[in-house]
Every structure is written in C-alpha cells, then in structure tokens.
Amino acid sequence: MPAPQNALKAALDDGDIQNGLWLTLASGAVAEIAGKAGFDWCLIDAEHGPNTLTTIQTQLQALAGTPAQAVVRVPSGEDWILKQVLDLGVQTVVVPMVNTAQQAALVASAVRYPGQGSRGMGATLARASGYGEIVDYVSSANEQIFLFVQIESTEAVENVDAIAATPGVDGIFVGPADLSADMGFVGQMDAPEVIAAIDHVYERAKAAGKAIGTVVFDASDFQNQIDKGVTFLGLGADSFALQTSLRTLASKAP
Numbered sequence: 001m002p003a004p005q006n007a008l009k010a011a012l013d014d015g016d017i018q019n020g021l022w023l024t025l026a027s028g029a030v031a032e033i034a035g036k037a038g039f040d041w042c043l044i045d046a047e048h049g050p051n052t053l054t055t056i057q058t059q060l061q062a063l064a065g066t067p068a069q070a071v072v073r074v075p076s077g078e079d080w081i082l083k084q085v086l087d088l089g090v091q092t093v094v095v096p097m098v099n100t101a102q103q104a105a106l107v108a109s110a111v112r113y114p115g116q117g118s119r120g121m122g123a124t125l126a127r128a129s130g131y132g133e134i135v136d137y138v139s140s141a142n143e144q145i146f147l148f149v150q151i152e153s154t155e156a157v158e159n160v161d162a163i164a165a166t167p168g169v170d171g172i173f174v175g176p177a178d179l180s181a182d183m184g185f186v187g188q189m190d191a192p193e194v195i196a197a198i199d200h201v202y203e204r205a206k207a208a209g210k211a212i213g214t215v216v217f218d219a220s221d222f223q224n225q226i227d228k229g230v231t232f233l234g235l236g237a238d239s240f241a242l243q244t245s246l247r248t249l250a251s252k253a254p
C-alpha cells in the first residue's frame with residue numbers, strides 16, 4: 001500500500017484553481033468547521049498561529065474527516081520541524097522566508113527521503129504511515145509531497161528565478177504582508193511598487209512552470225489574482241469569526 005495520493009498536488013499540477021482558508025486559531029473544531037465549508041484546502045499556520053505539534057495533529061485529524069485537503073505552514077524551513085510535521089501525515093507544506101536558492105535547496109531536501117532528499121526515517125511508526133499500516137509509505141512518499149516556498153523579501157524577489165528553478169520546489173507562494181514590509185511599505189500591500197514586485201514574481205514562477213500561491217483578504221481581489229495566474233489562493237482566515245460576529249450584532253433588532 002503506497003502513500004495516499006496528494007489530491008491537492010494533483011489538482012495544482014493540473015493547473016486547477018484551489019481555494020483555501022488560513023487556520024490561525026489552532027482549534028480542531030474550527031478546522032473541522034472550515035473543512036466542511038467547501039474549501040479545497042485549509043492551511044494550519046504554525047508560523048503565526050499558536051500551534052504546537054499536538055494542535056497541528058488535532059487539526060489534521062479533524063480535517064481528515066472533511067473534503068478539504070490539509071496544508072501546514074511551518075514556522076521556518078529547518079529540517080527538524082519539517083520532519084516532525086511530515087511524520088504527522090501532511091503532504092503539502094508551505095515554508096516561509098525563503099530568500100535564496102541555497103535555502104530552497106535545503107528545504108527541498110528536508111521534505112523528501114534519500115534518493116531525492118534527506119528527510120529523516122521515522123514515519124513507519126508515525127501517523128503519516130498509518131502507524132505502520134501503509135507498508136510502502138517510505139518508498140512512495142516523495143512523489144506525493146508538494147512544497148511551496150514563500151517569496152516575501154526584496155532579496156527573495158531578486159533571487160526568484162534561482163529559487164523557482166530549484167529541484168524539489170513545486171510552488172512559489174507570495175507573502176504580501178511581509179514582502180511589502182521588507183520593501184518599506186509596511187501595511188501597504190497595494191502600493192504600486194509592491195504590486196509590481198508581486199507581478200514580477202508571478203511571471204517568473206509561471207516561466208519556471210511552478211504553481212503560484214498567495215492569500216488575500218479582500219474579496220474584490222480574488223478574480224484579479226486568478227487572472228494573474230494564482231491557483232493556490234487563500235481567501236481569508238478562520239479569524240473571520242470576528243467579522244461574522246460584528247455583522248450579526250449589526251443586524252440585531254434595535
């Protein structure tokens with residue numbers, strides 16, 4: 001029995017648009033609600049969300065019972081955290097703050113087993129292999145991994161061609177908040193200079209044949225992103241609960 005097929009990878013490899021939600025609340029219940037809502041994917045954010053390996057596992061278990069595919073953004077591209085997260089069973093990972101081709105190569109190596117990388121051997125006892133049930137996991141896992149690296153600094157934009165050309169990098173994810181801040185436009189993700197840099201990254205990622213991802217919080221921008229070639233599109237976050245609460249209060253009888 002081989003590793004489970006990564007349906008999100010298959011869809012992105014086909015160029016299909018995949019809409020998702022950012023999970024920032026580290027809640028299994030919220031992950032389950034979001035997974036049932038109809039998103040193609042739900043991303044467990046361990047960079048900015050208050051997540052531990054235990055909360056990541058809980059959310060993966062919750063999402064397993066829903067149609068949504070699970071994605072994890074790790075806090076950083078260090079091999080030890082990638083190993084632990086992959087052993088929990090996720091197959092699509094987003095790595096923040098990748099600024100050079102050298103960093104991209106190290107991350108690409110960390111997410112695949114020897115032959116294509118240097119991922120540590122431990123999954124035969126872990127959730128990723130069904131605690132040993134998937135006897136061919138190690139020999140089939142590499143091909144089901146989908147790695148997004150984040151371009152979110154001026155340095156990364158300058159290096160985007162080399163990063164995108166790195167073997168094992170499957171997608172290029174633009175972090176508009178961090179990129180704009182690094183460019184000197186803190187909080188101004190729609191500054192013309194920022195938009196121009198993002199458009200450049202999109203064009204170079206397309207030229208390299210890589211999937212393009214980003215996350216936006218303004219519904220009026222969704223189609224614009226898709227028109228530019230984004231297929232892995234975050235439409236918001238679970239912290240929308242606040243917005244829903246405010247709208248509910250605003251609609252109450254006087």
Ligand SMILES: O=C(O)C(=O)C[C@H](O)[C@@H](O)CO
Pocket residue numbers: 022048150152174175176177178179215
């Ligand atoms: O820099 C960014 O923008 C991202 O990487 C996405 C944010 O971290 C996410 O929390 C949405 O603001």
